[in-house]
Amino acid sequence: MSNIDAHRSPAEPDAPATTPLLEVRNFSLRFRGQSRDVVSGIDLRVSAGEILCIVGESGCGKSVTAMALMGLLPPDAAEIPSGSMVFEQTSYDLTRQVLPARLRGDRMAMIFQEPMTSLNPAFRIGDQIAEAVMQHTDCTKAEAMQRAGDMLEQVGIPAPRQRLREYPHQLSGGMRQRVMIAMALVNDPALLIADEPTTALDVTIQAQILDLIRDLQARRNMGTVMITHDLGVVAELATTVAVMYGGQIVERGPVSQVFDDPQHPYTIGLMSSVPKLTGPRTRLTTVPGTVPSIADMPQGCRFQSRCPFATQDCNTVPAMRDMGADHEVACHYAPLDSNISVVA
Amino acid sequence: MLSFILRRLLIAVPTIILISVFVFALQKLLPGDPVLAMAGEERDPEVLEFLREKYRLNDPIPVQYFTWITNAMRGDLGISLRTNQPVLELIGQKLPVTIQLAVMSMIFALVIGIPAGILSAVKKGTVTDYVANVVALSGLSIPNFWLGIMLILLVSVKWQLLPASGYVPLSEDFGKSITTMLMPAFVLGTALAATLMRHTRSAMLGVLKSDYVRTARAKGLTERRVVLKHAFRNALTPIVTLTALLFGELVAGAVLTEQIFTIPGFGKLVVDAVFNRDYAVVQGIVLITAIGFIFMNLIADVLYVLLNPRLRGQ
Numbered sequence: 001m002s003n004i005d006a007h008r009s010p011a012e013p014d015a016p017a018t019t020p021l022l023e024v025r026n027f028s029l030r031f032r033g034q035s036r037d038v039v040s041g042i043d044l045r046v047s048a049g050e051i052l053c054i055v056g057e058s059g060c061g062k063s064v065t066a067m068a069l070m071g072l073l074p075p076d077a078a079e080i081p082s083g084s085m086v087f088e089q090t091s092y093d094l095t096r097q098v099l100p101a102r103l104r105g106d107r108m109a110m111i112f113q114e115p116m117t118s119l120n121p122a123f124r125i126g127d128q129i130a131e132a133v134m135q136h137t138d139c140t141k142a143e144a145m146q147r148a149g150d151m152l153e154q155v156g157i158p159a160p161r162q163r164l165r166e167y168p169h170q171l172s173g174g175m176r177q178r179v180m181i182a183m184a185l186v187n188d189p190a191l192l193i194a195d196e197p198t199t200a201l202d203v204t205i206q207a208q209i210l211d212l213i214r215d216l217q218a219r220r221n222m223g224t225v226m227i228t229h230d231l232g233v234v235a236e237l238a239t240t241v242a243v244m245y246g247g248q249i250v251e252r253g254p255v256s257q258v259f260d261d262p263q264h265p266y267t268i269g270l271m272s273s274v275p276k277l278t279g280p281r282t283r284l285t286t287v288p289g290t291v292p293s294i295a296d297m298p299q300g301c302r303f304q305s306r307c308p309f310a311t312q313d314c315n316t317v318p319a320m321r322d323m324g325a326d327h328e329v330a331c332h333y334a335p336l337d338s339n340i341s342v343v344a
Numbered sequence: 345m346l347s348f349i350l351r352r353l354l355i356a357v358p359t360i361i362l363i364s365v366f367v368f369a370l371q372k373l374l375p376g377d378p379v380l381a382m383a384g385e386e387r388d389p390e391v392l393e394f395l396r397e398k399y400r401l402n403d404p405i406p407v408q409y410f411t412w413i414t415n416a417m418r419g420d421l422g423i424s425l426r427t428n429q430p431v432l433e434l435i436g437q438k439l440p441v442t443i444q445l446a447v448m449s450m451i452f453a454l455v456i457g458i459p460a461g462i463l464s465a466v467k468k469g470t471v472t473d474y475v476a477n478v479v480a481l482s483g484l485s486i487p488n489f490w491l492g493i494m495l496i497l498l499v500s501v502k503w504q505l506l507p508a509s510g511y512v513p514l515s516e517d518f519g520k521s522i523t524t525m526l527m528p529a530f531v532l533g534t535a536l537a538a539t540l541m542r543h544t545r546s547a548m549l550g551v552l553k554s555d556y557v558r559t560a561r562a563k564g565l566t567e568r569r570v571v572l573k574h575a576f577r578n579a580l581t582p583i584v585t586l587t588a589l590l591f592g593e594l595v596a597g598a599v600l601t602e603q604i605f606t607i608p609g610f611g612k613l614v615v616d617a618v619f620n621r622d623y624a625v626v627q628g629i630v631l632i633t634a635i636g637f638i639f640m641n642l643i644a645d646v647l648y649v650l651l652n653p654r655l656r657g658q
Contacts, residue, residue, distance in 0.1 A: 072558060072561055104564035118555040118559045120556040121556070121652075122651065123574075123577075124653075131565070132563040132564070180559070184562075
């Protein structure tokens with residue numbers, strides 16, 4: 001533990017909150033051969049020590065966004081018509097789709113959804129972690145292995161020195177995800193992107209992995225982008241939440257604000273589709289309809305085809321409206337309660 | 345590992361016995377009388393009978409088989425009906441020639457086929473990929489004999505760079521031996537390179553899409569390292585299996601190329617033996633070839649286990 005911390009000091013806790021660790025502006029993404037954007041002009045902001053949860057249904061563009069920020073999207077599969085990123089005070093033009101490889105696995109790291117297939121079956125896990133160290137640090141194999149072992153210990157793997165010599169198939173899914181986390185964090189990144197890291201795991205293991213991520217994140221004051229479709233995960237971890245629908249961010253804000261006072265009809269629908277343990281048993285509400293395919297996405301507000309409040313006005317793209325306390329909503333009728341009652 | 349190899353060897357025994365029965369039976373089923381072939385113009389029944397007795401061709405067939413197989417196990421594969429040389433000695437003379445040819449061809453095949461396959465997988469859909477595929481398809485479609493003749497015409501006759509034919513043993517003159525065999529090895533190797541390239545390409549394409557390759561990229565590794573270490577290592581399994589099979593085929597099936605370049609190898613021995621109904625030689629060759637194939641497969645299996653940590657220790 002200690003030699004990791006000595007290696008690179010964590011971000012200053014008292015750094016001004018006004019300079020975020022990562023700021024993404026007007027990011028759009030389109031799959032080659034399609035005419036419409038799958039992600040359309042989104043902005044993201046993450047500060048050191050903050051956990052931003054991006055939540056949305058499958059296909060809303062949250063995973064491809066994460067991949068693009070890591071520079072992992074193959075350029076022959078997708079293009080980025082617009083978007084820029086400022087990461088640790090350095091600007092990057094996302095449209096060129098060439099993020100420097102030295103960032104990956106060093107200053108920003110990623111963990112994935114599939115721990116069972118994300119480790120290379122042909123190599124020992126120690127070598128796979130040490131490889132990440134040696135790629136970014138000038139050190140010997142022995143030193144890299146030492147750090148790999150320390151890291152395995154930090155992610156709660158029993159007998160870490162022996163595990164270094166094991167192959168991925170000798171570990172369970174939960175253990176493999178711990179190894180993935182160790183591999184991602186071994187170079188002490190400033191930003192961690194986690195793409196549904198618990199979706200493929202058993203429920204009991206899910207909680208352990210979430211605890212682990214939160215613990216490591218807090219100790220290292222890491223900025224974290226967590227991609228999920230699970231509102232339980234959001235409630236558990238998030239500092240701020242961004243709700244995505246059809247490739248756009250429809251609502252964003254501090255997690256307490258968004259959970260207590262959701263403003264976008266889609267967010268409200270998502271919240272009421274979660275079962276509650278307290279209160280009377282009622283039928284769960286669902287968001288009516290299904291997500292249209294990208295080609296069938298309506299112009300203007302993309303949620304209008306499923307929105308109970310949709311009117312003519314929704315044919316224009318709603319701008320982000322400030323609801324106060326960093327809470328923003330992209331809906332013509334926000335704040336919903338007062339405006340809808342006026343219309344009704 | 346050792347127990348794995350021993351187990352595989354044990355499994356090979358019934359296979360070899362079965363093959364030996366087939367080989368022997370096939371010989372007996374073929375039309376034509378070897379004694380007549382041997383006797384040539386001589387048609388004296390007494391002479392023919394003498395020959396039959398000498399080669400024990402009058403024994404019941406099972407007895408003939410057991411005589412043959414027990415002798416074979418002692419290393420005695422009989423005597424060529426045509427040249428009166430022991431079969432094992434004949435094979436011993438020709439086999440090194442063919443193995444040298446096979447090894448050199450395989451080197452050509454691997455050195456051309458694998459990099460081409462990796463390159464065309466990595467550059468999928470680009471000009472590089474198309475060119476590699478067209479060249480590979482040409483390599484598969486151009487008959488060896490034609491390529492061989494063209495090479496002889498160009499390289500040997502016109503430019504006079506390499507000898508057109510013949511064979512120099514390695515022990516006699518290493519350099520000359522290699523240069524003499526360069527062209528035939530190239531002819532055989534390019535055809536195999538095409539097969540290898542296609543298989544390497546498809547194996548790499550599958551592996552490059554896998555999650556662990558994405559992980560390797562997420563670690564910030566260079567693309568070169570991602571492809572050559574993380575992806576290629578996992579694509580190797582089918583390539584190793586294919587290489588072993590191709591090598592077996594090379595030893596058994598270089599007949600045409602050996603003829604064109606007049607290399608006194610295994611292929612020529614087979615053809616001559618078949619045409620002359622030289623039973624003992626054909627039987628010996630088929631048996632040795634089969635054992636060679638089994639051996640190559642064993643090597644492939646061992647490599648397969650070495651490449652797959654999941655199979656180790658089982």
